[in-house]
Amino acid sequence: MTQHRVLVVDDEEAARYSIGKALEAAGYAVEVASTAGEALKIQESFNPDVILTDISMPEMNGIQFIQQLRARPLPPPVIVVTASHTYDIAVQSLRQGAADYLTKPFDLEQLRNSVRRAIERRQLKLENLEYQRELEEKNRRLQEAEEMLRKHALELEERVQLGTQALLETELRYRELFNLANDAIFTVDAATGQILEANLQAEKLTGYSGEELSNMKVQDLYSKQELERVAKFESELAKAGCGCGVTGDIPFRTRDGQRIVLNVSCSMIEMNARQVINLMGRDVTAIREVEAELARYTQELEQKFEEKKKQLLQSQSQLVQAEKMAALGSLVAGVAHEINNPLGSINANNDILALAFRKVQDFVRLHPPGDGTDAEQELDEIRSIGKEALQTNRMACDRILKIVRSLRNFARLDEAERKKADIHEGIESTITLVAHEIKGRIRVTKEFGNVREIECYPNQLNQVFMNMLVNASQAIEGEGEIRIRTWEQDNTVRVAISDTGKGIPAELYSKIFDPGFTTKKAGLGTGLGLSICLRIVQDHGGRIEIESQVGRGTTFTIILPVEGAPERKTND
Amino acid sequence: MTEDNYRPTILIVDDEEMVVTSLRNLFRLQTDYHIVTYNLPEKALEDAGKVMVDLVITDYLMPRIDGISFLARFKEIQPHAVRVLLTGYADKENAIKAINHVGLYQYIEKPWDNEALLMVVKNGLEKRGLLRALEKKIAELDQAHTSLKSIQTELIKAFM
Known part of the structure; x- marks a missing residue:
């Protein structure tokens, strides 16, 4: 239990003492002051729960003291103790806020009761004050909460308003879009x-x-x-x-x-x-119509394209045919030329032999055996002429046979199918057939290697060899040499045809295989020869390489796989 | 023949031995011409100054020198020789183009017909013979003229 504090103010020491003692005995903590001024000072530090004060004191009396005290926060209750029995002082002091009034002499019981009551009242007052403060605090909080609530409500309202506006705008916008x-x-x-x-x-x-x-x-x-x-x-x-x-x-x-x-x-x-x-x-009516039109147009174009392609292919095959015919023409001319010599000789020798025979008959008729004439010389001459004629005829026949054999070998009319063939045969035949281009002017050197037979269309390859040989001989102005080498390498058979002709500038390498490209004078070439050669070689799964030096000569190397190209349908 | 006992000389040039042989034998059996043959045209030109030739038959297509060039050069050496070209089928066009160039008497296509060939040669030689006779007559006339002139000179001298 807390000890209540009492301040006793009296200018009389005896009074202070007696009252103090009595209150201490009653369990209070007591401080004393001899003057009101002192009491005011002590009050600050001691903070008494109740003050007992005399009225009549020097310097400052009790009434004044009470007035001073009341100016302080939460002033303790003041019990006035006085000897004077004046009613005025009592009323005055009570008016000034004194809690009680004790008149000397008073008994201790009175004092204690008065003090207790004053303390109780003060306690109540303080508690009341506390409650009031609490109440005020609660009230304040309530007001705050209310304020927040109000604000929130306001915000919500604002939002709702905004939302409504947005909704309206959206609706408007969509309506607008809908119609637009x-x-x-x-x-x-x-x-x-x-x-x-x-x-x-x-x-x-x-x-x-x-x-x-x-x-x-x-x-x-x-x-x-x-x-x-x-x-x-x-x-x-x-x-x-x-x-x-x-x-x-x-x-x-x-x-x-x-x-x-x-x-x-x-x-x-x-x-x-x-x-x-x-x-x-x-x-999309118009678009669909245009699309349909476009589709029709595209189809038409495609159809036309196909037709053109067909025409082109047709004219291409016609061109190829023309080149073949041109090649054939030159072949025929060459062959005819080569056959003319032996044929002319045979023809002459027939007449010669017939004549010789007649002369011998005449001789026998004029000079029966044993008539002793020295006509043996004439007979010998006829005999030697006949012998020469027979020899010449044999040579001529051999020549014609060789040419015809080469021709057959070249054309291989009976061998238009794919088969295993020795390319050397084809090359040899071709050389025989282009003899009139080469004869005397160009030396042909053959360096044939040991190569396997290859899967091929021999007549087509012969066309390639002939084209290459004719090109080589035409590249040589005047005298020169054509060297033909064959060898096997990487499962391919290679045929290198080199000439000592005028050569091909490097910038033309890519063009010389183009159909229609020719450097020959009008009438000498169709310009298709090499393009056809390339096609034939490619059809055989091979390729053609070219190496040339202007002024020195050119080497075409035909590279053909031994196994040939994968099986295919025969062209043309 | 305008002259008796004259044996005309015929030059045959062809790179084909069998052609040369055949032609030579043909002429040997059928005629009494003097036949000279060559396989190489350049050799024939080399020897062109050695023998007087009345008629020359040459192949067209030969190595190095073709028949036309050969005849052109031979003409320079023996302008009076009658020139005959023997051509194969393949070179006919080229040959015909050059005929005027060398003053060709005739061209014959291979394979040749023997009778036709002999006839062409005979006619050629006749032409050559006539020309020769003409030359001879002119020479004789010149001779007569010259001797007449000298006789005249003698006469004038005698009378003066």
Whole structure:
């Protein structure tokens, strides 16, 4: 239990002492002051719960003291103790706020009661003050909370207002878009097809007014002649289900009966427990027509292209044929020339032998055996002429045989099929046949290696050899040399044909195999020779390499795989 | 033949031995011409100054020197020789182009017909013979003229 504090103020020491003692005995903590001034000082530090003060004191009396004290915060209750029995002083002191009034002499019981009551009152007052403060605090908090609530409400209200505004704006915007859209937009009841809403473009495209449309079903707008297309589209839409878009072309019929095609994007959504189809259609009538036209045009072009290609291939094969004929022509001329000499000789020798025979007969008739004439010399001459004629004829026949054999070997008319062949045979035959180009002017050196037979079309390869040899001989102005080497390397057979001709500038390497490219004088070449050679060699799975030095000569190397090209159909 | 006992000389040039042999034998059996043959045209030109030739038959297509060039050069050496070209099929065009160039008497295609060849040669030689006779007559006339002149001179001298 807390010890209450009492301050006793009296200018009389005896009084201070007795009162102090009595209160200490009653369990209070007591301080004393002899003057009011001192008491005011002690009050600050001691903070008494109750003050007992005399009234009549020097310097400052009790009334003044009470006044001074009351100016301080939470002044303790003051009990006035006085000897004077004046009613005035009592009233005055009470008026000034004294808690009680004790008149000397008083008994201790009175004193203690008075002090106890004063303390109790002060306690109550303090408690009351505390309550009041608490109450005030609570009140303040309540006010704060109210303020917050009010603010919150205000904010909410503001937000709602804003939201409403936004919603309105959105609605407005979508409405605007809905009507501005270049596409026709319909909202349709999925169950009935009833048009719920249609935008301006929908009215424009269909030719119906908004009011008319609102009384129509979307199926009324479809082109009646092409309902299966519509049905197909609808089944697709149904299959896709809610929330999935489906796109397709649907033919519509306008108010004045015109057919238009709309590219329609559709989706089904659930709105207020019913299924609604949003349908957006773009007029693609013109586009589709253009597309169809384009497709037709493309097809036409393709057809024309095919025709042209066919024509081109045809003229190409004609050109190839022409080159073949030209080659054949030059071959025939060469062969004819080569055969003319032996043929002329045989022809002459026939007459010579016939004559010789007749002369011998005449001789025998004129000079029967044993007539002794010395005509032996004449007979010897005839005999030697006959012998020479026979020898010459044999040579001539051999020559013709060789040429004919080469010709047959070259053409290989009986061997147009793919087979294993010795390229040396083909090369030898070809050399014989181009003899008139080479004869005397050009020395032909052969360096044939040990090569295997290769899978090939021999007559085609011979055409290549002939072309190469003729080219080589034509590249040589005046005298020169053609060297033909063969060898096997990396499973290929290689034929290198070198000439000592004028050579080919490097910048022409890529061109010389182009069809139609020629450096020969008009009439000397079709310009197809090398391109055909290349094709033949490529058909055999091979390639042609070229090495040339202007002024020194050229080497063409034909590289052919031993196994030949993979089996194929024969060209031409 | 305008002259008795004259044996005309014929030069045959062809790089083909069998052609040369055949032609030589043909002429040996059928005629009494003097036959000279060569396989190499350059050799024939080398020897061109040695023998007087009345008629020359040459092949066209020969190594190094073709028949036309050969005849052109031979003409420079023996302008009076009658020139005959023996051509193969393949070079006919080139040969014909050059005929005027060398003053060709005739061209014969290979393979040749023996009778035709002999006839061409005979006619050529006749032409050559006539020319020779003409030359001879002119020479004789010149001779007569010269001797007449000298006789005249003698006479004038005698009378003076």
